[in-house]
Structures are given as C-alpha cells and as structure tokens.
Amino acid sequence: MSRQYIIRRLLITIPSLLGISIVLFAILALAPGDPFEELATNPAVPPEVRAALRAKFGLDDPVWTRYLHWLGAMIQGDWGFSFASRMDVDTLILQRLPTTLIVIGSSQVIAILVALPVGVLAATRPYSLFDQIANTLAFVGFSLPTFFTGLLFILVFSIQLDWLPFVYRADIAGSGWPWLWAHIKQSIMPVMVLGLFQGASLVRFVRSSVLDVIKLDYVTTARSKGIGERKVITKHVVRNALIPVVTLVALQMPIVFGGAIVTEQIFRVPGIGSLLISAMLANDTPVVMAVTFVIACLVVIFNLIADILYGWLDPRISFR
Amino acid sequence: MNEHELRGLIGKVKAGKLSRRSFVQRMAAVGLTAPLATQLLAHGGVAMAQAPATYKPTKRGGGGILKVLWWQGPTLLNPHFAVGTKDQDGSRLFYEPLAGWDPDGNLKPKLAAAIPGREDGTLAADGKSVTWKLKQGVTWHDGKPFTADDVVFNWEYAKDPATAAVTSGSYADVMVEKIDPYTVVVKFAKPTPFWADAFVGTRGMIIPKHLFADFIGAKSRDAPTNLKPVGTGPYMFKDFKPGDLVAGVINPNYHQPNKPYFDSIEMKGGGDAVSAARAVLQTGEFDFAWNMQVEDEILQRLEKGGKGRVVISPGGNIEHIQLNTTDPWTEVDGERSSLKTKHPTLSDPAVRQALSMLVDKKSIEQHIYGRTGPATANFVNNPKRFVSTTTTYEFNVDKAADILEKAGWKKGSDGIREKDGKKLKFVYQTSINQPRQKTQAIVKQAAQKAGIDMELKSVTASVFFSSDVANPDTYTKFYCDLQMYTTTMSQPDPEVFMMQFVSSEAATKANKWQGRNITRWQSKEYDDNYAASQSEVDPVKRAAMLIKANDMVINNQVVIPVVSRPGVAALGTKLNAVVSGWDNNTWDLSDWYKDA
Numbered sequence: 001m002s003r004q005y006i007i008r009r010l011l012i013t014i015p016s017l018l019g020i021s022i023v024l025f026a027i028l029a030l031a032p033g034d035p036f037e038e039l040a041t042n043p044a045v046p047p048e049v050r051a052a053l054r055a056k057f058g059l060d061d062p063v064w065t066r067y068l069h070w071l072g073a074m075i076q077g078d079w080g081f082s083f084a085s086r087m088d089v090d091t092l093i094l095q096r097l098p099t100t101l102i103v104i105g106s107s108q109v110i111a112i113l114v115a116l117p118v119g120v121l122a123a124t125r126p127y128s129l130f131d132q133i134a135n136t137l138a139f140v141g142f143s144l145p146t147f148f149t150g151l152l153f154i155l156v157f158s159i160q161l162d163w164l165p166f167v168y169r170a171d172i173a174g175s176g177w178p179w180l181w182a183h184i185k186q187s188i189m190p191v192m193v194l195g196l197f198q199g200a201s202l203v204r205f206v207r208s209s210v211l212d213v214i215k216l217d218y219v220t221t222a223r224s225k226g227i228g229e230r231k232v233i234t235k236h237v238v239r240n241a242l243i244p245v246v247t248l249v250a251l252q253m254p255i256v257f258g259g260a261i262v263t264e265q266i267f268r269v270p271g272i273g274s275l276l277i278s279a280m281l282a283n284d285t286p287v288v289m290a291v292t293f294v295i296a297c298l299v300v301i302f303n304l305i306a307d308i309l310y311g312w313l314d315p316r317i318s319f320r
Numbered sequence: 321m322n323e324h325e326l327r328g329l330i331g332k333v334k335a336g337k338l339s340r341r342s343f344v345q346r347m348a349a350v351g352l353t354a355p356l357a358t359q360l361l362a363h364g365g366v367a368m369a370q371a372p373a374t375y376k377p378t379k380r381g382g383g384g385i386l387k388v389l390w391w392q393g394p395t396l397l398n399p400h401f402a403v404g405t406k407d408q409d410g411s412r413l414f415y416e417p418l419a420g421w422d423p424d425g426n427l428k429p430k431l432a433a434a435i436p437g438r439e440d441g442t443l444a445a446d447g448k449s450v451t452w453k454l455k456q457g458v459t460w461h462d463g464k465p466f467t468a469d470d471v472v473f474n475w476e477y478a479k480d481p482a483t484a485a486v487t488s489g490s491y492a493d494v495m496v497e498k499i500d501p502y503t504v505v506v507k508f509a510k511p512t513p514f515w516a517d518a519f520v521g522t523r524g525m526i527i528p529k530h531l532f533a534d535f536i537g538a539k540s541r542d543a544p545t546n547l548k549p550v551g552t553g554p555y556m557f558k559d560f561k562p563g564d565l566v567a568g569v570i571n572p573n574y575h576q577p578n579k580p581y582f583d584s585i586e587m588k589g590g591g592d593a594v595s596a597a598r599a600v601l602q603t604g605e606f607d608f609a610w611n612m613q614v615e616d617e618i619l620q621r622l623e624k625g626g627k628g629r630v631v632i633s634p635g636g637n638i639e640h641i642q643l644n645t646t647d648p649w650t651e652v653d654g655e656r657s658s659l660k661t662k663h664p665t666l667s668d669p670a671v672r673q674a675l676s677m678l679v680d681k682k683s684i685e686q687h688i689y690g691r692t693g694p695a696t697a698n699f700v701n702n703p704k705r706f707v708s709t710t711t712t713y714e715f716n717v718d719k720a721a722d723i724l725e726k727a728g729w730k731k732g733s734d735g736i737r738e739k740d741g742k743k744l745k746f747v748y749q750t751s752i753n754q755p756r757q758k759t760q761a762i763v764k765q766a767a768q769k770a771g772i773d774m775e776l777k778s779v780t781a782s783v784f785f786s787s788d789v790a791n792p793d794t795y796t797k798f799y800c801d802l803q804m805y806t807t808t809m810s811q812p813d814p815e816v817f818m819m820q821f822v823s824s825e826a827a828t829k830a831n832k833w834q835g836r837n838i839t840r841w842q843s844k845e846y847d848d849n850y851a852a853s854q855s856e857v858d859p860v861k862r863a864a865m866l867i868k869a870n871d872m873v874i875n876n877q878v879v880i881p882v883v884s885r886p887g888v889a890a891l892g893t894k895l896n897a898v899v900s901g902w903d904n905n906t907w908d909l910s911d912w913y914k915d916a
Contacts, residue, residue: 032783032791038404040787040796040834044489044523044811047834049785052484054542084403085562086541095561107379154595158603165605166595167389167588171567247688268590270564278563278590282395283782 013300020296024289025070029063033283035083057083070289080286084279089290092275097257099170100271103190103264104256110195111202112249118204120238123214129282134203141200146193150266153189163187168269190267194260198252206245213241243313250306254298323864328499330860331366340366344425351870352863353636354425355812355902359514363447363859367437374896374912377581381570383914386582388608391596393589395562398546399525400478400485405904409610410566410587412906414461414551417524418452418471419516421812421902423633427516428908431455431466431526431575433502436515447511447857452519454502460528460576463554469497471519473529482537487523489816494518513859514813521812521903527551554910555581556807564589574910581913594618600890601628608897608913609613609890610905615755616690619890628892632691635901636809636817639693639749641679641763641802642839643672643913647746648799655829656792656799659840664742666801670727671744672877674720675802678766679880682715687762688755693883695698721770729771737771746801749777749793751784756804759882789832796833800842806885812902815854818869821878823847841878 036053039045054060058069073080079089122131158166165186172182213219214237222236223229261273268274272291279287311317329346332338340361349356356371377383394410395403402408414886418432427435433453436442442451458466475496478485481626485491495507496518506518518524535543549557552575555568566587588606596609601622612619619630647661665671681695729737729744737744748763750756757778777800779793784805792799804851809817819825820836823843827835846869853865873879887901899905899910 032780032786032788034786034788036403037782037786039486040785042808044816045486046489048481049484049486049488052481056484057539081541082395082562086396086398086401087547087562092562096564158605159598162603166603167599167605169565169586169588170561171565171586173385173584219862265591266595268588270561270590274590275563276391278395281782302369 006304009304009307013304017293017297017300020066020300021071021074021293024292024296025067026063028285028288029066035059035285037283057081070286074293074304082279082284082287084282084284085121089286092287093272093294096270096272096275098319099168099269100257100264100273103168103187103269103271104260104265105193106187107194107260108198108252108256110191111198114195114199115202115206116245119203119209120233120241122203123207123210123241124233124237125150126211131207134207138200138203138222141196142204144197145262146197146260147262147266149196150189150193153193154266157189166267167289168267190263190269193267194263202245202248205248206241209244209309210237210241213237243310246313247306247310250302250309253302253305254295257295258300322896323577323861326360326860330361330366333361334364334366341424348634349861350867351814352866353809353812353814353902354423354634354865355421355427355516356425356514356814356866358427358811359423359516360859360863362437362443363513365438367439375425375579375913376896377578377751377913378577380572380574381583383581383584384792386585386608386912387606387657388585388587388607388610389599390587390610392587392611393563394566394587396546397549397557397560397566398543399523399527400474400483400487400547402486403521403852406589408525409904409906411525411549412553412904413555413566413568413585413587413909414549414553414557415525415527416551416553417521417526418454418519419524420904421519421521421900423898423900423902425466425812425902427520429455431458443515446597447508447513447515447859449505449507450515451499451503451505454504455503455575458552459573460530460552461550461571462528462531463573464528464530464551466526466528466798467501468504469501470526470529471504472496472498473533474526475518477504477527477532477536477540480537483540485540490517490523490811509844510855511857513862514815515855517811517813521907523811525551536672543677553584555582558584576910579910585909586718597622599627599888600892601625601630604628604892605893607892608905610889612692612888612890614692614888616692619692619888620690626893628890630691631889631891631897631899633887633889633899633901634884636812637806638696638809638813639759639804639806639882639885640696641675641804641880641882642798643675644798644801644803644839645878646840647841648801653829657797659826659828659842663801665744666725666746668851669876670723671729674723675767675772676877676880677714677716677720677723678770678772679763679882680715680766681882683762684759685883688758689883692888693755694884696881696884715766717766719768724770724772735768735771736773743773744771745773745775747775748802748804749779749784749800750804751795752778753781759804787832787834794833796827796835796838798827798838804882807852814866814870818850818866818873820875821846821869839878841876843872843874843876846872 034049039050081094082089118134122134125131154166157164168186219236222232263279264271264273276291329343333340333343344354344357354716358787390406392406394407396407397411399411399415402411416430419427419429419435422428427448428433433455436450443763461467475491477483478487478491497505499505531545531550532543547560554571554574556571558569559567568585570583593613597612597614599605602625604627623630643666644663646657648657649665650661652658652660685693685695724737729739732738750762764776767774783791783793784795786794795803795805821841825835825837826840827833827838849865849868853862856862888897890899894914898908901908
C-alpha cells in the first residue's frame with residue numbers, strides 16, 4: 001500500500017462528493033413543499049410575512065444560485081441556517097450527535113459481541129442443534145423490521161410488564177448510580193431492537209465467512225500438526241475469516257452516525273435520524289441537506305478506510 | 321339573528337335572565353366565537369366573568385417535575401417567529417402575554433393588572449383605543465423590571481416588516497403609546513370592537529426589550545435570546561434542543577403567589593400521537609400530551625386504564641367541504657378554476673343544496689371522529705333553528721334527489737343525473753389522512769344513491785397544503801369540483817376568518833394563488849356586508865353583520881361544514897390543568913398542579 005494510493009483515492013472522493021451534493025440538492029429543490037407552508041394555511045398571517053421570510057432565506061433565488069451559495073458556505077465550514085429553528089445547522093447536529101453515538105454505537109457493539117461468538121460457534125459445528133437454533137433466530141431477527149420489534153418490545157416491557165420507559169429522555173436530571181441506571185433503563189429497548197437486527201445479519205455473515213475458511217487446506221494442515229482445536233479456530237481460522245467482517249463493520253460505521261430513523265422515532269430518541277425525519281417533514285432543506293451530505297461523506301470516507309484496512313489486514317491484497 | 325335580537329339577548333344577560341354561558345353558546349351557533357361573544361357582553365357593560373380560583377397548593381414549588389409530551393416538539397422559542405402552535409406552546413413556558421383566553425372566551429389577566437372595561441373607562445366608548453394597566457413588581461428572569469417600555473417595544477419589533485414576525489398581522493395596524501411606566505394605550509385607526517388582539521393570547525407574548533432591542537428588523541435572527549428565552553413566566557429556561565426538548569426550572573420570583581407548583585418542567589418532542597396518548601393514558605410516564613390526533617375509539621380504550629383522561633376544548637377549527645364556483649376543467653389564460661369561468665353544474669343552486677343534504681355529518685361524527693369531531697354547530701343549515709341551542713342539520717337522500725329531480729336533473733341510463741348534456745360527475749379531493757378518506761367514502765355513497773357520481777382523489781398532505789405554484793394539486797389552486805380540509809381559526813375573532821369569502825381575495829394566478837378565497841365565490845352582497853362590518857363602530861351591529869355573513873355562506877352552500885375540530889389533550893389523572901381552545905395549551909401553565 002502506498003501513500004500515493006491514499007492520496008489518489010482522496011482526490012477521487014472530491015468529484016464524487018460534488019456529484020452527490022448536486023444530486024441531493026436537485027432532488028430537494030424539485031421536491032414539493034414549502035418550509036413556511038404552515039403560515040400559508042393560517043389566515044391570521046399576512047402573505048407579505050411569508051414573502052419576506054422566503055426572500056430573507058433566499059428561497060426565491062434560482063436553484064443553481066442557491067446551490068452555489070450553499071457550496072461556497074460549506075467549503076468555508078458554514079453548514080447553513082435552519083429555517084425551522086432559526087439556528088446554525090451544525091449546532092443542531094452536534095446537539096444530536098452524542099445520543100446517536102451512544103445509542104446506535106452501543107447497539108453496534110452489542111451486535112458484534114453477540115454475532116462473533118455465535119457465528120464462529122455455529123460455523124465450527126455446522127448443522128448441529130446450536131447452529132440450527134442460531135440460524136433460525138438470525139433469520140427471524142433480520143426478517144422482522146425494527147418498527148415491529150420496537151412496538152412489540154414496548155407492548156411487552158412497557159405496557160404489560162411496566163418495567164421499562166418507552167420515551168427516551170436525553171436530559172435526565174441527577175448524578176451517580178441512579179442517573180446511570182435511569183439512562184441504561186431507557187436505552188435497553190432501543191439498543192436491543194437495533195442490536196438484534198444488526199446482530200442477526202452479522203451472525204449469518206460471520207458464519208459463512210468462517211465456514212469458507214474452515215474448509216481450506218491450511219486449516220487441515222494445522223489440525224494434522226496436532227494444534228489444539230481451540231487454537232486452530234482462534235489463531236488460524238477466525239483471524240482470516242474476520243477480514244471481510246472487519247470491512248463489513250467499517251462500512252456500517254456511517255449508520256452509527258446517521259442514526260436509525262425508524263427506531264429513533266418509535267422510542268423518541270433525539271438522534272440524527274429523528275432530526276432528519278423532522279427536518280424533512282418541516283421542509284427544512286438546510287438541515288436535510290447537511291445531514292444527508294454528512295452521511296454521504298462518511299460513507300465515502302469509511303469505504304476508503306475499509307479498503308485500506310483490508311489491505312493492511314491481508315497483505316495478499318495489493319493496491320495500485 | 322339581527323341586531324335587535326342581539327341587543328335583546330345582551331339585555332337579558334345584563335338583567336340576569338340569561339346566563340353568560342348560554343349567551344356564548346347561542347353566539348357560537350350562529351358563527352361567532354366565544355371570545356367575540358364575551359367582548360360583546362363587555363361592550364354592553366357586562367364585565368367579563370372571572371373563573372373562580374381553583375388553585376389549591378399553598379406554597380410555591382414542591383411538586384417535582386412536570387413531564388409533558390408534544391409529539392411535534394417546538395423548534396424555536398421566539399413567540400414572534402412561532403410558525404405553529406407547538407412553537408407558541410413552547411414559548412409560553414417562559415413568556416406571557418398581558419392576558420389569555422380561558423375556555424369560555426373570557427380574558428384572564430397575566431401581565432395586566434386588570435382586564436380593560438367600559439366601567440373604568442379603559443375601554444374607549446368610540447372603540448378606537450384600549451388602555452392596559454400593567455401589573456407592577458413583575459421582573460424578568462434576569463431580575464430586570466417589566467415595564468411599559470417592554471410592551472411598546474414588542475409592538476415596534478413585530479410591526480417592522482424586516483423582522484418578518486409571524487405576529488405582524490396583530491401589530492401592523494395599531495399604534496401603541498406609553499402613558500406611564502405601568503400604562504400603555506393601544507390605538508386603532510378605526511373603531512375596533514375586537515380590541516383584545518395585540519398583546520393577548522397566542523400572538524401576544526411579550527419579549528424583553530433589554531435583550532432584543534439590538535436585534536430588531538433584519539438582525540432579528542442573530543439574537544442569542546431567540547434560543548435562550550428570558551421571560552416573565554412561571555418557569556425559567558434551562559435547556560432547549562429543537563424538536564426534542566424544552567426544559568425549564570421554577571421561577572422563584574414569579575409574580576403570582578404560591579405559583580407555580582412544579583419544581584421543573586420538561587417538554588419532550590418527537591414520536592407519534594398514538595404512543596404519546598399511551599404514555600399519558602396507559603403507562604402514566606407523562607403527565608400531559610398535546611394534540612391527540614388519534615381515533616376516539618383508541619382514546620376510549622386507552623382511557624380505560626384509569627391513568628389519565630382526555631380533555632376536549634372547543635375552538636374555531638372546522639373540517640369543511642368547499643364547492644368550486646369556477647370551472648376547474650377549462651383553462652383560461654393559463655389557469656384552471658379561473659374567475660372568468662363558471663362551474664357548469666355546481667353553479668346551479670339546486671345541485672349545491674342537494675350536495676349539502678348528502679353529507680351525513682352524524683355518521684361521520686359517530687363512526688369516524690367521535691368526541692374529537694362533533695358534527696359542527698358553527699355553521700347551521702337552517703336559520704329557523706338559530707334560537708335553538710341544539711343545532712341540527714339535515715341528511716336526506718330522498719329530499720336531495722327530489723330537489724335535483726325538480727330542477728330538471730334526470731337520471732340517465734347509467735344512473736347518473738344529467739341536464740342539457742351535462743352530467744353530475746364530480747372530482748372530490750382532500751389530503752391523505754385516514755379519517756378524511758373515510759369521510760369521502762361516506763359522502764360518495766350517499767351521492768351515488770341520489771344519482772351523483774363522485775370520483776375520489778387524495779393528495780399527499782405535503783403537496784396539498786404547499787404553496788408550490790408549479791403544482792396543480794395544491795388546495796389553493798382547487799383544480800377540482802369539491803375539496804375538503806380543516807381551516808384553522810387562529811384568532812378568536814371571526815373577522816379575519818370570514819375574509820376567505822370576500823370576492824377580491826379570490827386565489828388566482830395573478831396573486832400566485834395566495835388569495836384567501838379558495839372557493840372563488842363572488843357575491844357583491846357579501847362583500848358590502850363584510851366591508852361594512854369592518855368599519856362598524858357599534859360592536860353589536862358588527863356582530864349582527866358577521867352573523868349575516870355566516871348565513872350567506874351557508875345558505876348559498878359556498879362550503880358545507882362537516883365537523884368542528886376541537887383541541888384534544890390527554891391529562892394524567894392527578895393533573896389539574898385548564899385547557900382552552902382559544903389560546904395555547906400552556907396558556908395557564910402557572911396554575912397547573914397535581915392532587916397530592
């Protein structure tokens with residue numbers, strides 16, 4: 001892997017990000033809706049107010065002028081100004097980021113923690129009872145959409161059993177253990193819903209990856225050399241089998257930042273996903289633009305990171 | 321009901337022969353709002369009733385945290401920029417107006433020392449000015465005193481076109497003067513019977529001069545206080561995350577003794593209406609939830625849990641069907657539904673009359689909206705029944721068919737009535753929303769029986785209600801025969817509301833479809849009556865004119881009212897809160913408390 005390769009890849013990202021931003025902007029500009037439509041249906045608000053607001057926020061300019069404006073500001077680090085909240089978009093996003101990272105991040109961690117051992121164990125004993133059960137659960141897990149499991153969890157754990165709250169409050173007052181416990185309690189359901197969903201597909205992936213490697217000749221060689229089974233699996237099989245898994249996890253990282261729209265909405269988790277959906281409903285284009293663009297950037301960057309990681313983990317891969 | 325009858329009724333209230341409440345109810349039946357009715361009484365010399373104080377706690381604080389749920393959280397906290405009620409509700413935790421509207425349409429003083437009245441001369445006899453005495457000893461959350469300068473400043477701030485304040489409609493045409501540090505006078509260019517608009521209710525919240533003075537006009541968006549409100553209200557600002565959370569802590573120097581009861585407040589946003597109802601009515605996680613747009617059937621089921629109750633507060637919003645008076649199917653000068661055309665079939669009064677009899681409001685109320693949409697009493701079909709407090713409306717397929725038959729609309733071989741080669745076929749549109757689609761189906765069924773064919777069309781709400789000039793499916797373009805939606809009455813006075821039937825307000829291509837008259841109904845008689853009501857000195861005469869305006873709209877079937885849409889809130893069992901349909905949900909937050 002060479003430094004040149006990384007520089008070249010970084011340079012390639014610039015036109016692709018520009019392209020993405022043009023497409024995003026065009027779609028948002030073409031979409032119907034008006035950020036001040038609520039004012040239009042309110043007879044007590046004079047139409048001039050709406051006209052003045054539109055002019056103030058530059059909504060009457062042609063699309064390409066608006067795009068160039070946006071691009072110019074973005075390059076200087078100005079992410080735009082929200083129509084709905086009358087504040088800077090970056091503040092809005094930064095407010096939401098910690099919750100997203102904690103909730104979605106821990107669900108990813110749980111997904112990995114569950115998927116790795118289960119997937120490896122299932123693969124080492126293919127078609128055993130354990131494998132069958134793990135497979136079935138994994139199928140159920142990723143066939144059920146999160147809005148369904150989310151509602152099911154609420155129905156069982158909040159309404160029937162009354163164990164867990166189903167409204168997430170980022171601002172719980174207090175400190176020490178009770179505070180921590182309250183946070184954990186309210187995070188359990190959203191984290192589990194997301195974790196199970198992610199984990200389920202990851203289990204299948206790990207299992208097939210390990211199965212691919214376990215049949216290779218060098219594993220047989222290692223076994224015939226008399227190395228213990230445990231050592232064969234951890235040192236020889238898993239190390240190689242996990243290379244594609246690492247890529248997969250790296251490619252999923254943008255999701256951690258992007259939030260999970262449906263789950264966040266159900267549990268009222270104030271993350272990036274719920275910011276995005278409410279901005280869309282309010283036709284708050286600067287926020288939608290910023291969030292989608294940030295996610296696009298993260299996807300591009302993590303793709304690059306995944307590629308580099310892949311080459312670093314597997315020296316057989318060469319970059320040119 | 322004419323002026324004479326109105327005076328008679330007011331006289332009866334004055335003499336104590338008629339209760340205020342039944343007067344207000346009768347006015348509501350003829351299209352006047354409760355606040356306007358009470359203002360009529362005030363002008364007639366009957367002082368506004370003060371609701372008996374029911375606040376029980378005997379000391380400030382100690383109530384713990386008050387958790388309220390707005391499934392669309394406030395996105396900004398400057399009341400002059402508040403786009404929707406959610407923003408006004410959120411701002412109201414910290415800011416207060418001079419007075420607020422209670423559920424019966426009476427004013428309750430907040431920052432005012434008393435409600436202006438004729439007896440003490442604070443309400444000018446000519447209706448051209450009103451004097452507000454301010455409460456003394458009120459301080460802003462940062463300790464600065466609240467004075468008349470603040471009130472005058474709010475007027476300057478909101479009326480400045482460069483500020484682009486949403487509230488400008490209430491301030492642009494008035495003059496505000498400071499008399500002394502605790503007295504201001506609001507002057508009107510012409511006699512204004514509805515004087516309680518500026519500084520009152522949803523659009524009257526007062527922001528501090530000392531923090532906003534440098535941010536008036538074009539700089540208004542840069543004010544740091546836009547996001548960190550400093551008001552006079554019962555709670556002080558703690559935290560704000562747009563769309564997610566508004567948090568406040570008790571104001572230890574609040575200007576009313578022993579209030580507020582709660583130590584802190586948390587207004588949580590996001591999610592959907594059904595789960596918000598659940599969190600209050602079923603699990604009790606929250607104490608209050610706003611705008612329960614949930615089918616009544618579900619609400620009733622949730623209420624059975626015994627953890628909360630649903631409170632309905634009547635207001636002025638009304639779900640109605642508009643009949644197009646222009647021809648939506650012929651293009652003239654690049655626009656359909658042009659004023660130069662006439663609707664081929666709906667222009668026949670018999671057809672309109674028949675249609676109004678084909679809307680089964682009772683079934684719509686019973687099977688769709690329940691308590692959240694009573695068949696409307698605001699607009700009544702028959703003037704004879706005005707005197708009655710139980711308003712009725714007629715649903716009669718046979719009668720409708722009979723009217724059409726007599727007018728010469730005969731059934732063709734396909735069962736659809738026609739006359740002179742024109743068939744009674746209509747396109748009936750509304751936004752996508754389950755109750756609306758159900759209502760459409762009920763109307764279509766009845767129409768079919770009477771020999772009218774209805775094609776149903778539903779448009780995504782974000783398109784239907786947008787002001788996109790390029791889109792043919794917006795409600796303002798009205799490119800179809802009938803359409804249905806809820807028109808909101810955000811002011812307690814019907815004058816602005818009734819403007820939507822004035823000829824010159826017609827939505828056309830020339831005004832980019834921003835005109836308020838969507839049905840494009842043109843009536844010289846209505847216009848003259850409306851213009852006269854705007855400059856009428858005598859409030860009673862004006863009220864009679866507004867009633868007449870309402871009658872004209874109904875008798876000509878310009879629109880067919882379906883159900884009124886009251887405010888619906890969910891309250892925890894222990895919470896005591898008065899919710900008003902004429903003001904914000906949080907209008908009386910200082911008086912909320914929980915039973916021990």
